[in-house]
Amino acid sequence: MSEKVKWSELKGWKEIPIGGNLPAKTSLEYKTGSWRTFRPEFDPSLCTHCMICVHYCPDSAIPVIISEEGVKGFRDRVYKGPVRLETNFDYCKGCGICAEECPTKAIKMVRETWED
Amino acid sequence: MSMTKVKSTKKPLTGNEAIAEAMRQIRPDVLAAYPITPQSPIVHTFAKFVADGVVDTVMVTPESEHSAISVVTGAEAAGARAMSATASQGLALMVEVLPATSGLRLPVVMAIANRALSAPINIHCDHSDSMAVRDLGWIQIYSENAQEAYENMFLAVRLAEHPDVLLPAMVMLDGFIISHGVEVVEIYDDEVMHKFVGERKPKFSLLNYKEPWTMGPLELTDYYFETKRQEQEAMKNAKKLYIEIGKELSEITGKEYGYFEKYRLDDAEVGIVVLSSAAGTAKDAVDELRKEGKKVGLLKPKLFRPFPYEEIRDALKHLKVIGVLDRSYSFGGYAPLYSEIRNALYDLDKRIPTQSYIYGLGGRDIFKQEIKEVFNELLEGKISSEEKCIGLRE
Numbered sequence: 384m385s386e387k388v389k390w391s392e393l394k395g396w397k398e399i400p401i402g403g404n405l406p407a408k409t410s411l412e413y414k415t416g417s418w419r420t421f422r423p424e425f426d427p428s429l430c431t432h433c434m435i436c437v438h439y440c441p442d443s444a445i446p447v448i449i450s451e452e453g454v455k456g457f458r459d460r461v462y463k464g465p466v467r468l469e470t471n472f473d474y475c476k477g478c479g480i481c482a483e484e485c486p487t488k489a490i491k492m493v494r495e496t497w498e499d
Numbered sequence: 500m501s502m503t504k505v506k507s508t509k510k511p512l513t514g515n516e517a518i519a520e521a522m523r524q525i526r527p528d529v530l531a532a533y534p535i536t537p538q539s540p541i542v543h544t545f546a547k548f549v550a551d552g553v554v555d556t557v558m559v560t561p562e563s564e565h566s567a568i569s570v571v572t573g574a575e576a577a578g579a580r581a582m583s584a585t586a587s588q589g590l591a592l593m594v595e596v597l598p599a600t601s602g603l604r605l606p607v608v609m610a611i612a613n614r615a616l617s618a619p620i621n622i623h624c625d626h627s628d629s630m631a632v633r634d635l636g637w638i639q640i641y642s643e644n645a646q647e648a649y650e651n652m653f654l655a656v657r658l659a660e661h662p663d664v665l666l667p668a669m670v671m672l673d674g675f676i677i678s679h680g681v682e683v684v685e686i687y688d689d690e691v692m693h694k695f696v697g698e699r700k701p702k703f704s705l706l707n708y709k710e711p712w713t714m715g716p717l718e719l720t721d722y723y724f725e726t727k728r729q730e731q732e733a734m735k736n737a738k739k740l741y742i743e744i745g746k747e748l749s750e751i752t753g754k755e756y757g758y759f760e761k762y763r764l765d766d767a768e769v770g771i772v773v774l775s776s777a778a779g780t781a782k783d784a785v786d787e788l789r790k791e792g793k794k795v796g797l798l799k800p801k802l803f804r805p806f807p808y809e810e811i812r813d814a815l816k817h818l819k820v821i822g823v824l825d826r827s828y829s830f831g832g833y834a835p836l837y838s839e840i841r842n843a844l845y846d847l848d849k850r851i852p853t854q855s856y857i858y859g860l861g862g863r864d865i866f867k868q869e870i871k872e873v874f875n876e877l878l879e880g881k882i883s884s885e886e887k888c889i890g891l892r893e
């Protein structure tokens with residue numbers, strides 16, 4: 384728990400659902416990006432949009448869209464259909480699995496620098 | 500003598516069969532259990548109801564008690580009404596899951612045919628199994644006989660599933676003594692009893708895809724404490740509602756469902772407190788001593804979790820001496836029931852001498868004569884700070 388959290392500002396026991404049970408999708412509100420020590424640096428010019436990084440990402444932090452017009456990637460080819468976008472740094476914990484698995488070395492892990 | 504207000508049938512049943520009869524009338528959606536003496540006949544009997552199509556319960560026979568309790572916990576999370584039964588080492592194997600069931604606020608109801616814990620291995624009655632799990636957030640109701648065990652199952656379902664409670668519940672009956680002993684049990688009308696429990700209507704369930712719901716998320720230093728505080732509140736609510744729901748059950752059975760039963764206690768000078776089947780023997784001892792003009796009485800707690808401290812204190816406060824009989828040790832501490840009774844008495848201005856007794860471990864019989872001796876000892880004021888044992892060879 385970050386020191387910035389003030390206990391008194393959190394909800395009391397009478398206000399929260401019982402048993403710690405919650406509505407679905409609350410993890411969207413839980414931004415875990417601040418845990419990051421390393422940051423995946425994505426080079427779109429090397430990406431074949433093979434989706435390996437997307438499937439391996441434990442936090443589903445790599446957004447995918449369906450692109451009709453396509454995006455430019457590896458060897459200047461235009462990749463249409465499902466394409467990955469820049470990592471969502473709200474959720475990326477910097478585990479480095481995407482960089483490890485990327486067959487074209489389009490992702491490089493670099494030291495994260497935080498501005499406080 | 501019966502004050503039954505609805506149609507009923509008297510049947511010669513073992514305690515286990517009486518529990519199975521209750522389950523038949525409750526008609527749970529799911530029942531999962533693993534065989535263990537002396538519980539097994541509950542599930543044998545119920546399995547026959549399932550096989551004969553008397554109930555449409557989904558019966559699951561997993562590979563262990565750990566899995567059995569996991570199945571019923573999962574079934575409850577899915578929105579079903581689920582039940583189980585176990586004893587002794589089987590309950591011990593469930594221990595990892597028991598606080599998850601209560602922590603997730605899933606109202607599983609489970610029958611426990613009380614049996615001694617290994618080692619040494621022993622299949623007979625004592626309360627060391629259920630007492631070992633008394634702090635895991637389960638409601639605990641102890642039964643003196645098969646009739647009480649049968650009725651307690653209905654109380655347990657209603658109490659556990661009440662929206663202000665939502666905690667799992669255990670109904671205890673003494674292994675072999677009650678689980679296998681045959682007595683005449685009054686079984687009330689099927690439809691009336693089923694209507695009494697009604698259908699389970701969970702506010703949230705994992706199978707309700709229209710309203711997705713997360714169960715069992717991580718809570719660390721920020722919210723865990725608050726969630727546990729809710730559980731304590733649910734127990735307080737359960738204490739209040741036990742009486743209310745008991746009154747509703749009275750409408751059917753004509754009996755009273757108090758936190759405890761008092762037997763010739765109000766004008767007594769010396770009282771003993773004892774749970775479950777031994778209370779039946781103790782009543783005979785009380786009657787015989789009363790004939791000799793000795794002012795003795797009995798208090799038999801039924802609801803053990805939540806524990807009715809204030810009410811028990813008020814019921815005992817006029818006594819000169821109190822003996823508490825426990826059928827289990829709390830190794831290195833005061834015995835479980837004694838500990839609660841002594842605690843309940845603390846708020847009195849006057850200190851009542853109390854004596855702790857251990858009896859009946861591993862199914863050792865306790866005889867009327869022994870209980871009379873306990874009463875006589877207490878009447879003579881023989882109190883010591885040492886825990887005494889009844890029927891133990893030195």
